[in-house]
Amino acid sequence: MQKNHPFADRWNHNSQQYPRVAELVADQPLVLDVGCGEGTLARYLADQGHQVVGIDLDPSVLPDDDENTHFMIGDATGLPFADASFDAVVSVMVLHQTRLELALVEMRRVVRSGGLVVNIGYARDKGVGERLRSAADIPGDLLARIGTSRWEPPTITMNALLGWAETREAIERMLPGASWERLNGWRYLSVWQRP
Ligand SMILES: C[S@@+](CC[C@H](N)C(=O)[O-])C[C@H]1O[C@@H](n2cnc3c(N)ncnc32)[C@H](O)[C@@H]1O
Numbered sequence: 001m002q003k004n005h006p007f008a009d010r011w012n013h014n015s016q017q018y019p020r021v022a023e024l025v026a027d028q029p030l031v032l033d034v035g036c037g038e039g040t041l042a043r044y045l046a047d048q049g050h051q052v053v054g055i056d057l058d059p060s061v062l063p064d065d066d067e068n069t070h071f072m073i074g075d076a077t078g079l080p081f082a083d084a085s086f087d088a089v090v091s092v093m094v095l096h097q098t099r100l101e102l103a104l105v106e107m108r109r110v111v112r113s114g115g116l117v118v119n120i121g122y123a124r125d126k127g128v129g130e131r132l133r134s135a136a137d138i139p140g141d142l143l144a145r146i147g148t149s150r151w152e153p154p155t156i157t158m159n160a161l162l163g164w165a166e167t168r169e170a171i172e173r174m175l176p177g178a179s180w181e182r183l184n185g186w187r188y189l190s191v192w193q194r195p
Pocket of ligand 1: 014015034035036037038041055056057058061074075076077091092093094097098099153155156157158
């Protein structure tokens with residue numbers, strides 16, 4: 001079913017969402033990818049004409065730079081960039097692995113006025129409602145995987161501590177007006193535009 005998906009041959013619940021990220025930042029020339037891991041999203045965005053800086057805590061996974069990408073070691077909670085440096089900040093599956101509020105303050109700081117902060121992530125199921133909501137993702141996930149090849153990048157993944165509602169509340173507190181959408185495959189999408 002997903003054989004036309006650009007990441008059908010490198011499929012996981014994160015790469016599944018990369019086209020959505022690309023669509024959201026299509027008009028933003030300079031993009032920061034926070035927690036870029038081994039750089040697949042950054043390079044995908046660069047292939048579409050963006051200049052991309054990728055930053056990650058883990059030097060062992062960072063790839064080499066090329067013409068449109070620059071990768072560096074750094075911490076999401078203390079980004080080494082001046083205020084309003086980027087047209088968009090994107091981050092996939094990182095907030096739950098760090099001090100979420102501090103990372104959001106930094107994302108908010110380094111994006112320009114009118115620019116976007118796009119976060120995709122997951123959370124822990126807390127309570128019956130969240131468990132049921134996550135169980136509802138199973139059929140869609142089975143369908144979405146048809147025709148794909150599973151891909152395990154060499155990045156470190158940790159379990160989430162915050163629940164879905166807690167994560168949403170924290171994002172909305174730090175980025176007032178941010179959107180919240182539950183995506184197929186146990187992910188949320190939040191988009192915030194800096195006023
Ligand atoms: C699950 S991986 C996701 C990688 C990539 N964004 C993707 O879509 O596959 C989480 C990444 O976040 C990085 N990370 C965790 N905490 C971080 C922090 N405080 N600052 C920068 N990177 C961080 C980890 O080193 C890891 O590469």
